[in-house]
Amino acid sequence: MVERQIWTSNLNLWFGKNQILHNINLEAYKNHITAIIGPSGCGKSTLLRCFNRMNDPIPFMELTGKVYLDGKDIYAPKTDVYAVRASVGMVFQKPNPFPKSIYNNVAYGLQIQGKYSKSEIKDRVEESLKAAWLWDEVKDRLHHSAMSLSGGQQQRLCIARALANKPKVLLLDEPTSALDPQSTAKIEELCLALKNSVTILIVTHNVAQAGRIADYTAFLYLGELVEFEKTEQLFTVPKDKRTEAYLTGVFG
Amino acid sequence: MKGIKEKTFQAIAYIASLLTAVCLIAIIYGIFHDGLPLFKFISWKDFLFTNNWYPVYSPPGFGAWALIMGSFYVTLGALIIALPLSLGSAIFISEIASPGLREIAKPVIELLAGIPSVVYGLFGIAFLAPLIRQWFSLDTGLNLFTSSLILGIMVIPIICSISEDAMSSVPHSIREASLALGATKSETIFKAVIPAAKKGIIGSILLGFGRAIGETMVVLMVAGGAAQIPKSIFEPVRPMTSTIAAEMGETIMGDLHYNALFALAIVLLIITFFSNLITEIVFRPKRQK
Numbered sequence: 044m045v046e047r048q049i050w051t052s053n054l055n056l057w058f059g060k061n062q063i064l065h066n067i068n069l070e071a072y073k074n075h076i077t078a079i080i081g082p083s084g085c086g087k088s089t090l091l092r093c094f095n096r097m098n099d100p101i102p103f104m105e106l107t108g109k110v111y112l113d114g115k116d117i118y119a120p121k122t123d124v125y126a127v128r129a130s131v132g133m134v135f136q137k138p139n140p141f142p143k144s145i146y147n148n149v150a151y152g153l154q155i156q157g158k159y160s161k162s163e164i165k166d167r168v169e170e171s172l173k174a175a176w177l178w179d180e181v182k183d184r185l186h187h188s189a190m191s192l193s194g195g196q197q198q199r200l201c202i203a204r205a206l207a208n209k210p211k212v213l214l215l216d217e218p219t220s221a222l223d224p225q226s227t228a229k230i231e232e233l234c235l236a237l238k239n240s241v242t243i244l245i246v247t248h249n250v251a252q253a254g255r256i257a258d259y260t261a262f263l264y265l266g267e268l269v270e271f272e273k274t275e276q277l278f279t280v281p282k283d284k285r286t287e288a289y290l291t292g293v294f295g
Numbered sequence: 296m297k298g299i300k301e302k303t304f305q306a307i308a309y310i311a312s313l314l315t316a317v318c319l320i321a322i323i324y325g326i327f328h329d330g331l332p333l334f335k336f337i338s339w340k341d342f343l344f345t346n347n348w349y350p351v352y353s354p355p356g357f358g359a360w361a362l363i364m365g366s367f368y369v370t371l372g373a374l375i376i377a378l379p380l381s382l383g384s385a386i387f388i389s390e391i392a393s394p395g396l397r398e399i400a401k402p403v404i405e406l407l408a409g410i411p412s413v414v415y416g417l418f419g420i421a422f423l424a425p426l427i428r429q430w431f432s433l434d435t436g437l438n439l440f441t442s443s444l445i446l447g448i449m450v451i452p453i454i455c456s457i458s459e460d461a462m463s464s465v466p467h468s469i470r471e472a473s474l475a476l477g478a479t480k481s482e483t484i485f486k487a488v489i490p491a492a493k494k495g496i497i498g499s500i501l502l503g504f505g506r507a508i509g510e511t512m513v514v515l516m517v518a519g520g521a522a523q524i525p526k527s528i529f530e531p532v533r534p535m536t537s538t539i540a541a542e543m544g545e546t547i548m549g550d551l552h553y554n555a556l557f558a559l560a561i562v563l564l565i566i567t568f569f570s571n572l573i574t575e576i577v578f579r580p581k582r583q584k
Contacts, residue, residue: 097475129477139468142491152476155486201472208477 045072047111048242049094049131049212054108056089058101063089065267066108071212071259076234076243078257078274080250082289086266087246088136091214094244095131096124112211129156132205132241133214137221138197140189140204145172145181148189148200152208167207174240175203176233195226199233206241213237215245219252231256250290254278262286326564330557333357342558348522350542350552357555359535361522363562366508366534368525369518372443373450373507378500380447381455385496388455389462390484401459408452416516419445424517433529437519440528445513450503457502461495462488494577501574505567511536535559 050070056063063086071077079087092098093110096117109116117127129152140148149168153159159167168185172178177199181192189200198218205213215234219227234243234256247253253260254274261271262283270277270286281287333342337357345358388400423445424436465488473487474480489496519531520541539556546553 095475097471100474125477125479128475133475135468135471135475137468139466139472141469141472141487151473151486152478155476155478155482204472204476 048073049112052109057105059103063266067268069261069268069271071242071244073242074238075258076238076256077259078253079246079261079263080253081263085263087263088216091216091244091246094214095128095133129208130210131212131214132208132210134201134205134218136217138194138201140197140200142190144186145189146185149203149207171203171207174206175199177203195222195229198222198230210241212242217246217248326557326560330554330561333551333554333558336551350555355551359559361524362533362535362538364524365532368439368532369442369446369514369534370504370507372439373446376444376447377450377454377503381451382458385455385459385462386484389459404452404455412510412512415445415449416513419517431529435519437517437531438529439525439532442514442518445517446507446510450506453506454499454503457499458496461492465491498574498578501570505570509567511540515540535563
């Protein structure tokens with residue numbers, strides 16, 4: 044039986060007068076990968092950013108409905124937004140390491156929390172870099188600038204940085220769209236390995252990628268959740284015509 | 296025809312840049328030519344490190360220590376006053392203000408840079424100095440504190456504007472990365488944005504330093520003009536720049552006093568040269584491996 048980790052209930056979102064998301068009910072299950080696919084501008088990224096409240100700073104953002112993390116509504120009043128963001132990690136479309144050393148990139152989240160000793164941080168940095176399959180490539184140059192890494196390495200560093208907080212959920216917003224095929228393959232394999240310890244939600248405009256790694260796939264179209272199924276089912280017997288059209292490349 | 300036009304244009308641009316370089320070399324040559332003869336009379340060590348500036352006594356004294364320290368103290372005071380204000384407003388404009396407010400605040404602060412220094416000086420003499428004299432019950436309001444205050448206000452736009460540019464050119468994705476890791480807005484500003492803008496901020500401070508140490512009119516008008524090492528911040532001082540400006544008219548061309556003022560100019564030139572050099576090194580983009 045699958046267990047829900049993070050899910051939305053009747054989620055609506057507006058930027059000013061534009062309604063971006065319409066009544067979304069999406070569930071992501073513990074230790075599974077859930078992909079959100081859909082054409083550009085359909086609200087995929089906006090939906091993903093609801094799960095760690097990264098839409099909050101956007102002016103005129105309004106949201107109704109609920110987002111639950113382990114049964115707790117993260118939009119409830121008095122919620123500690125910063126704790127939510129620490130336990131729901133996010134990796135962005137373009138690798139965005141800080142212009143700091145590799146070590147300090149990974150240590151950043153822990154240093155911010157201020158409750159870890161230096162040796163704890165050191166251990167956690169190593170652990171996170173190992174989990175992101177970057178340790179062997181950088182262990183001799185932890186104090187070099189993160190900007191000296193390749194694009195794929197930078198993206199794995201961003202994953203390591205998010206993992207350092209020991210998140211329950213990892214949100215990936217088109218994490219491979221700026222990478223070459225080899226780096227992409229590596230990150231996909233990494234996702235499959237990571238799902239044993241963390242629930243993954245990935246936005247991708249690459250349908251094949253969803254097919255390769257996702258256990259569940261959601262098809263989002265014009266801000267509406269058209270279909271949400273096990274990946275094989277959605278890919279082989281889509282129920283909705285729009286899903287079928289998108290998967291066969293009629294639009295997108 | 297086009298070829299000739301092109302060649303003429305290139306020649307003009309070449310001559311223009313050559314003329315600029317010639318001007319610079321001529322100035323440096325002139326200052327050294329008229330300044331160096333002083334050191335036949337006293338050693339450069341005595342000139343720099345003794346405190347007896349009596350250029351019209353007989354025998355005259357040319358120990359410039361008090362003037363050098365005057366410049367140093369006034370500049371230091373100006374930076375102490377300017378740094379919190381200008382970095383604070385840079386942070387506000389770049390990170391906190393709404394876009395609408397930013398569009399107004401930045402030009403207003405930059406407007407401060409356009410005010411001629413003599414106007415700052417007038418303001419200092421007419422309004423600030425009497426106020427400070429009253430507040431602290433001093434004999435004179437023309438002192439180290441007042442001149443630091445005015446100079447500080449003068450360098451705010453330089454430091455603020457350049458460090459604001461540096462902060463707002465930090466990519467938005469860096470802020471997002473920090474927020475997504477659970478940092479608050481102020482943690483993001485101090486631990487992600489400012490470290491990423493470090494170079495520009497240091498550069499802006501060095502430029503502010505260069506502006507303050509070279510400023511003449513304000514210190515001439517409000518520093519009080521006593522060639523002494525100040526014992527408190529409310530005593531008058533006399534920086535190198537105002538010494539040159541005030542005494543040049545009293546000298547006879549070619550006499551020792553005249554040479555001594557040029558020697559002060561050499562000191563100023565060397566200081567600003569080094570501060571510009573450091574700025575250049577800081578600003579120069581690092582090559583990626």
